[in-house]
Structures are given as structure tokens and as C-alpha cells.
Amino acid sequence: DIQMTQSPSTLSASVGDRVTITCRASQNINSWLAWYQQKPGKAPKLLIYKASLQTGVPSRFSGSGSGTEFTLTINSLQPDDFATYYCQQYNTYSTFGQGTKVEIK
Amino acid sequence: QVQLQESGPGLVKPSETLSVTCDVSGYYISSDYCWGWVRQPPGKGLEWIGSIYHSGSTYYNPSLKSRVTISVDTSKNQFFLKLSSVTAADTAFYYCARQGESGYDRLEYWGQGILVTVSS
Numbered sequence: 001d002i003q004m005t006q007s008p009s010t011l012s013a014s015v016g017d018r019v020t021i022t023c024r025a026s027q028n029i030n031s032w033l034a035w036y037q038q039k040p041g042k043a044p045k046l047l048i049y050k051a052s053l054q055t056g057v058p059s060r061f062s063g064s065g066s067g068t069e070f071t072l073t074i075n076s077l078q079p080d081d082f083a084t085y086y087c088q089q090y091n092t093y094s095t096f097g098q099g100t101k102v103e104i105k
Numbered sequence: 106q107v108q109l110q111e112s113g114p115g116l117v118k119p120s121e122t123l124s125v126t127c128d129v130s131g132y133y134i135s136s137d138y139c140w141g142w143v144r145q146p147p148g149k150g151l152e153w154i155g156s157i158y159h160s161g162s163t164y165y166n167p168s169l170k171s172r173v174t175i176s177v178d179t180s181k182n183q184f185f186l187k188l189s190s191v192t193a194a195d196t197a198f199y200y201c202a203r204q205g206e207s208g209y210d211r212l213e214y215w216g217q218g219i220l221v222t223v224s225s
Contacts, residue, residue, distance in 0.1 A: 032209075034212070043202075043215035043216065043218050044200075044212070044215060046211055046213055086150065088151075088212075090209040090211060091209070093153070094166070096150055
């Protein structure tokens with residue numbers, strides 16, 4: 001099984017901050033990685049796929065990385081961005097990271 | 106606009122089979138893409154269950170494979186999840202989703218989810 005480890009688990013930030021979330025894979029997944037945003041009581045929403053390709057989300061969301069280390073960056077955090085973020089590998093089967101909660105500082 | 110909607114019993118007894126249906130609108134399942142299931146225990150993280158092509162080819166999470174069956178009815182534009190021999194650990198929100206073109210792929214469109222509780 002490919003394990004996905006996100007860090008940090010919780011992140012406290014203020015509106016306007018630049019936020020970076022890291023996702024590490026236990027083995028090489030090339031660029032087969034997606035990022036999702038989930039708000040309480042809602043389904044996850046796809047933000048980024050193939051590590052860096054956007055899905056029509058605001059341009060402040062960007063993804064980078066390949067192999068085993070990946071990052072999701074949110075430039076100038078907005079009030080609507082406080083949520084939990086998950087990474088997902090889909091190189092071999094599919095597994096998710098444990099999530100990173102972005103909360104208001 | 107692709108829309109997905111889960112339906113099914115909200116309560117299942119231990120050892121029985123959980124069944125959830127996903128109704129798809131705005132896109133014909135028979136056209137393309139893979140269609141998947143993901144679950145999330147309340148307050149916890151996401152787990153991919155498996156997926157199915159419109160042709161019927163299936164892909165399952167190895168940890169659930171012995172208990173999972175995913176099927177499709179293109180005439181009704183629906184696909185289905187069955188999970189057998191359930192226990193309390195299977196209590197979760199169950200989401201259906203349209204994946205990309207591959208059996209293992211990003212999940213582009215999601216249903217709102219349905220909470221299924223396993224309890225006697």
C-alpha cells in the first residue's frame with residue numbers, strides 16, 4: 001500500500017497569509033496526485049490534479065511536486081478557504097492523506 | 106452540469122449487506138469516465154472504495170475487495186455499491202463520484218453523500 005502523510009495536521013493562519021501544506025508518499029507516485037478542499041457537512045471539492053493542474057479554482061491555489069513530495073500553496077488566504085484539505089494519490093489504487101485543517105488564527 | 110445523488114437505507118444491521126445507489130444526471134454514464142465510491146467515517150478521513158467503467162470493468166481497494174461489489178445500470182444512468190458483512194466500523198458517509206478516465210483517478214464531481222449507520 002502507498003501511504004500518504006500530510007503535514008501539518010492543523011494549521012492556524014490569518015486572512016491574507018500564504019499557506020503551504022505538504023503531502024509525502026511512501027513511494028514514487030510520479031505526478032498522480034490530487035488535492036481536495038472539504039468544508040463541514042459537504043463533499044470534498046477537487047482543487048488540483050496531476051500535482052499542478054487546476055480545475056477552475058481561484059488562482060491563489062497552486063500545487064507542485066513529483067515523485068514523493070508535494071505541496072499545496074494558498075496565496076493570500078481568504079475567509080472561504082478555512083477548511084480541511086486532503087491529498088490523494090492515484091498512481092496505484094487510490095489513497096488519501098489524513099487531512100490538514102486550516103483554521104482561523 | 107454533472108450531478109450525482111446517493112440513496113439507500115440509512116441504517117443497516119451488523120453482518121448484513123449495505124447497498125447504496127448513485128443517480129447521475131447531466132452526463133450519460135455510458136459515454137465515458139470511471140465512476141467511483143469513497144467513504145468517510147464521521148469526523149475522520151477519506152477512504153477510496155472502488156470504481157467501475159461504463160463497460161463494467163471494476164477496480165477495488167484491496168482492503169475491502171472481498172466484501173465490495175460495484176455495478177452499473179447504464180439504462181437507468183445509475184451505479185451501485187454493495188458492501189457485505191458490515192460491522193460498526195463501516196459506519197460512514199458514502200459518496201459517489203465521477204472519476205477521470207482511469208480506474209484510479211482524481212474525483213471530479215461528487216454527490217452530497219449519504220450517512221449509513223451500522224447498528225442493531
